[in-house]
């Protein structure tokens with residue numbers, strides 16, 4: 001039985017089947033029913049469970065796992081979605097080792113935490129497949145209550161917010177700059193965790209609760225912020241982060257990490273140049289690790305991660321680095337990039353300065369990828385919204401309300417770049433705050 | 443190495459582990475393989491007038507992924523010709539003279555009993571077991587538990603068997619009675635040489651919610667059957683113990699019901715069984731389980747310095763008392779080992795909702811009772827707001843602690859804790875003398 005909810009969904013049909021990301025297999029393939037039962041039956045059903053505290057959306061994990069055990073898979077999926085409407089993508093992309101599963105009591109018992117992400121994927125996949133097959137919806141929206149909310153950006157934060165609002169009877173419209181919705185879930189998440197079609201399938205499902213989506217519409221250019229605010233009861237800002245900060249390494253053979261990942265994931269017919277045998281990735285965060293691992297998995301013989309400080313200073317998660325190393329990525333630390341070396345318009349190497357002895361080292365390569373992180377949107381200042389010193393949007397912690405009345409924000413643009421699940425949590429909190437504000441909370 | 447050999451009302455076997463009458467003893471080929479595996483004896487699948495079995499006949503109770511915690515069947519006695527069974531029995535006995543071979547019988551008339559007992563002895567059986575236990579199918583024809591539930595009929599047939607048999611006669615009792623002592627005493631008075639128990643318990647194992655029919659489903663219909671397997675062990679233990687401590691029962695007991703491990707066997711023997719019989723666990727895992735039954739019992743006896751299996755028999759019987767004899771002043775309290783605790787809070791919620799509200803936690807607002815210790819004697823008619831505790835000095839926030847003054851020592855928390863040895867029940871000094879309910883009532887009567 002195939003339980004992946006993908007292909008059937010129309011949005012995904014626009015994706016080219018020849019995308020490079022289609023060559024990746026799932027790093028954590030879906031559970032069979034037998035696997036899911038064995039794992040679910042291990043869960044101790046802790047009270048006040050530490051795993052729930054580890055989940056930013058506070059899904060009642062022992063409850064949904066017990067529902068898998070009892071055979072109530074639709075109930076399990078509802079338990080998940082009530083807290084996190086992006087439960088299907090979170091099941092695939094969450095760094096569970098750092099979150100729910102990282103807190104599981106089994107660490108203390110025998111070192112084998114419950115595979116919460118994979119169980120979550122099982123429950124949501126099976127329930128969504130059942131919903132399609134039977135036509136019985138998991139959730140039906142309340143009747144319209146006349147409220148209208150505009151959401152800016154179709155990434156996880158806005159999608160979660162819009163879905164919760166739609167279920168409460170609010171008319172929610174999302175404005176997205178790109179042609180494809182889903183934000184970084186569609187354009188950036190490592191393809192061995194989730195491919196674009198799964199992200200789009202999830203978006204399609206979320207929209208099916210009555211959310212309106214307008215793609216190719218940039219707020220601030222195509223529609224002015226004040227206009228949006230004037231025509232809606234509330235506005236939610238989920239614009240994510242902006243362009244990567246450049247490290248001033250340029251020329252042929254040099255890519256930004258998010259650019260390259262996006263090409264791998266979304267660009268029809270995209271191929272890595274045939275002569276690339278060695279690649280160097282500059283950076284020490286999760287994005288650098290992701291791109292390095294993707295290149296290694298695509299068959300590039302030598303992939304080197306060059307980081308300017310020590311291994312301990314790397315911001316990437318330990319389990320992510322372990323995965324990259326298993327895929328064959330090598331690490332060189334304390335290397336500060338200086339300049340690229342080109343020969344006849346082709347990249348042949350990168351020169352670094354060794355932070356220990358100050359000497360210059362050249363790493364020969366045909367591809368250089370620079371993962372320099374993303375920065376917040378300065379443009380939001382124009383809309384009159386208060387920003388923090390680091391450029392993130394200031395919000396009230398309990399409500400995600402910004403400094404402007406009726407304007408809320410969440411996701412990467414508020415937290416400076418965390419995870420999908422954090423964006424989903426923000427979206428839900430903001431939706432509930434709006435509903436409470438209007439006395440419409442059901 | 444302890445001596446595992448046992449003598450059961452004159453029948454010798456190299457160890458106390460016998461196969462109970464059932465599918466594992468259905469044919470000579472099977473019993474020979476069982477003996478090769480190490481079983482000390484076997485009670486042959488019950489013989490009687492040939493019957494026809496249903497095809498779909500077993501059902502099971504699975505609990506949280508544990509398969510066959512309980513088992514249920516609607517199988518009847520042997521469906522193979524008697525002559526074939528007797529020929530196989532003779533061959534088994536010829537090849538395995540040192541093992542106990544028992545013929546289980548169930549027929550109706552005096553003449554039939556005489557005939558089958560004679561043929562069993564001719565085949566070389568060491569004993570006869572009278573099946574008065576089957577709670578389905580056969581009882582509707584006036585046999586099995588229909589006999590076991592009727593002490594007068596039970597005694598009469600036992601009398602016939604004693605009259606015809608020269609080998610020992612065991613009576614297999616049904617648990618489907620109010621008081622096991624009634625059929626037990628009736629069998630002993632009729633000169634039975636030993637008792638075996640329990641046969642299966644009348645049961646209905648489940649309902650097929652698609653076909654809306656009891657399980658096991660026979661063409662979309664079902665009926666009650668006989669329950670056995672690990673889940674019935676406590677019921678069997680109680681009945682074996684009740685007979686063992688009854689002064690009217692002076693014959694050896696063969697314990698049956700849910701035995702799966704050497705520990706189960708040792709418990710039955712400590713409670714008075716001279717040997718044990720196994721059916722479901724072999725149906726589940728095969729004859730090979732006897733290897734650890736033997737080795738485990740051996741290790742246990744050695745560790746305890748008990749020289750033989752026979753010496754273990756009945757050691758716990760004197761401590762099996764009436765409720766009214768137990769000490770009301772005995773006091774224990776739960777003790778949590780913080781180093782082993784994994785922070786699952788199963789003890790907390792169990793005590794909060796299912797016991798005495800005396801385990802506290804600092805991890806989140808604590809909903810437990812926080813009043814003066816009174817063991818629930820004063821009214822508790824409002825829900826108090828949860829309390830925020832500071833973590834206890836020396837304890838990490840997720841380790842709960844016990845309010846010992848309020849703890850009633852019920853054991854619940856220790857039973858639900860998933861970590862072996864994490865919660866122990868510690869004896870706390872009691873200032874009071876031993877006092878049982880009977881003693882207390884007696885002294886109250888005196889005063890009155």
Ligand SMILES: Cc1cc2nc3c(=O)[nH]c(=O)nc-3n(C[C@H](O)[C@H](O)[C@H](O)COP(=O)(O)OP(=O)(O)OC[C@H]3O[C@@H](n4cnc5c(N)ncnc54)[C@H](O)[C@@H]3O)c2cc1C
Nearest residue numbers: 093153155156157177183184219239240411412418419420
């Ligand atoms: C390479 C990479 C890998 C990652 N891997 C993981 C992972 O494995 N697991 C995980 O949990 N998280 C991962 N993340 C982080 C995660 O993707 C983000 O935290 C999450 O997507 C944030 O959601 P968001 O809705 O806040 O923003 P985004 O996903 O960035 O979505 C914002 C959307 O707003 C649109 N937009 C922006 N400005 C405007 C405007 N003016 N008008 C209209 N639309 C606009 C954008 O086009 C975009 O679609 C990864 C991130 C990157 C970069």
Ligand SMILES: Cc1cc2nc3c(=O)[nH]c(=O)nc-3n(C[C@H](O)[C@H](O)[C@H](O)COP(=O)(O)O)c2cc1C
Nearest residue numbers: 462463464488515640641670671699700720721722
């Ligand atoms: C499928 C099946 C068939 C049985 N057939 C008989 C039988 O023919 N005669 C008999 O005396 N007991 C029969 N029993 C009862 C067992 O001998 C035994 O008393 C009972 O199952 C409890 O032991 P256990 O928990 O080890 O299975 C049968 C049990 C099962 C499961």
Ligand code: SF4
Nearest residue numbers: 043044046051104105
């Ligand atoms: S901490 Fe682990 S065992 Fe406990 S409820 Fe969560 S997943 Fe289950």
Ligand code: SF4
Nearest residue numbers: 793849850852853855
């Ligand atoms: S022994 Fe019973 S009353 Fe005492 S702490 Fe444990 S559960 Fe509560």
Ligand code: SF4
Nearest residue numbers: 783784786787789859
């Ligand atoms: S049940 Fe055991 S492991 Fe769990 S919190 Fe209580 S003492 Fe700790």
